Amino acid sequence: MEGLSKVLSCPVCMELFTPPVLLLSCSHNFCKQCLDLVLVCQNCTHDNGQFCCPVCRKVIYLRGRGTNGLQRNILAENILEKFKEELETLHTKEQKQLAQMCKKHGEIMNLMCLSDEEPICGTCKLFGDHRSHQVAKISDAYAERKVSFAEDIQLVLQKSKRAAQAMQGTERRIRELSSSAADTRAMMDAIEESLLSSIRGRVATLKQHLESELSTKLKQLQLVAQELQAPRQLYQQMKALLQHHTSSVQFLHEHKKLKEEMERLMGGSKSPQVPAKDNISTRSYFQKLIKGIDITAFMPPETDQMLVPTARLREAWQASWTQGPLSQEAVEILCKAVSGWVPKSNEEAKLPGNPFYSPSSRSGAQGKEADSRESTV
Missing domain, CATH: 3.30.160.60 (Classic Zinc Finger)
Incomplete structure (x- = not known):
């Protein structure tokens, strides 16, 4: 095998031929890639060029086709293929013997x-x-364990069949679960934009209404404020004229106008009345904002961990939800909870958007203050 390996080796790379194998006119064989390197080394870059055989130095003419025009040694390639198969067989036998x-x-x-x-x-x-x-012949142990191993294979096969049936059911459940999740996700995506648009529209409308209400009430109060400031302004003008007029003509001229203003002011039926307290109703806006929204869905389900005001809020909300509009008590308690009236401990303050906390977290003065506030609700 060693001698055959030398015959099937390329004189350039000294390794087994890498097909295609090219046969020169001098009967020497080379790997095509090795022969291309030889042409580069000998500066033979033209398809019509010539080069010397690396073994015998005979001049070889390419005849216009480069190395593609040289004869291919199919016999050497077939022998090389069979030789590699034999080498692989021998290597396998050696590994088996070593094992x-x-x-x-x-x-x-x-x-x-x-x-x-x-x-x-x-x-x-x-x-x-x-x-x-204790020992036994390896042939006897092999025969006995081969039979036992075949029986074990049957047991594993039966187990595998049962597992395959169960796997089919599991895969079906996985597909159903993925399908239902995809349907749910598609449904949520479909209604997300319309739902958010509705909420944004409601909030925008309420903000516009709030600004309009604020502007109207501010104008009314500003008019009353101007009327209430008129006597004071007239007093200051009259006093300034009395103390600082420059001449009698100027005094008489200004006196006439201020006198008319005084008579108009004093002749009024009544003093302007300050409007009754008319704040913007947070309760009203809150009712409009949460209309149609079940606020109980956002409350903690553990009622035993909520404060008393929160429990009263749930009861008041449920009663109002079934009877119609929110009661004043429910709205006031809910507004206090939402606005952060319920005191929070340091740890619970880290929970975003949660106005509730556990009674066990209260201590010291905070607990007493919270208890006193709860008793007043």
Whole structure:
């Protein structure tokens, strides 16, 4: 095999030929890629050029087609393929023989240690670690364990069939779960924009209404404020004229106008009345904002961990929800909870958007203050 390997080796790379194998007119064979390197080294870059054989130095003419015009040695390629197959077979046999050899003593393992359940050689039994162990011929142990192994395979096969049936059901459940999740996600995506647009529109409308109401009430109060400031302004003008007029003509001229203003002011039926307290109703806007929204869905379900005002809020909300509009008590308690009236501990302040906290978290003055506030609600 070694001699055949030398014959099937390229003179340039000294390795087995890499197809395609090219045959020169001097009968020497080369790998095509090696011959291309030879042409580069000899500055033969033209398809009509010539070069010298690296072995015998005979001049070879390319005849217009470069290395593609050289003869291909199909026989050498076939022999090379069979040679590689034989090498692979020999390598497999060597590996098989090595697997049957004892790594410790280098002998063929022809015994089976029944105590350790592993193949051993004769030296291992006579002088090695298995001197006191029971052994059997490796051929007998092989036949017995092969039959037992075939029976075990059948048991595993039955188990595998049952597992395959269960796997089909599991895969079906996975597909159904993924499908239902995809349908739910599609539904949520479909209504998300319309729902958010509705909420944004409601908030925008309420903000416009709030600004309009604020502007109207501010104008009314500003008019009353101007009327209330008129006597004071007239007094200051009259006093300034009396003390600082420059001449009698100027005094008489200004006196006439201020006198008329005084008579108009004093002749009024009544003093302007300050409007009754008319604040913007947070309750009203809150009712409009949460109309149609079940606020109980956003409350903690653990009623035993909520404060008393929160429990009263749930009861008042449920009663109002079934009877119609929110009661004043429910709205006031809910507004206090939403606006942060319920005191929070340091840890619970980290929870975003949660106005509730556990009674166990209150301590000291905060607990007493919270209890006193709860008793007043």
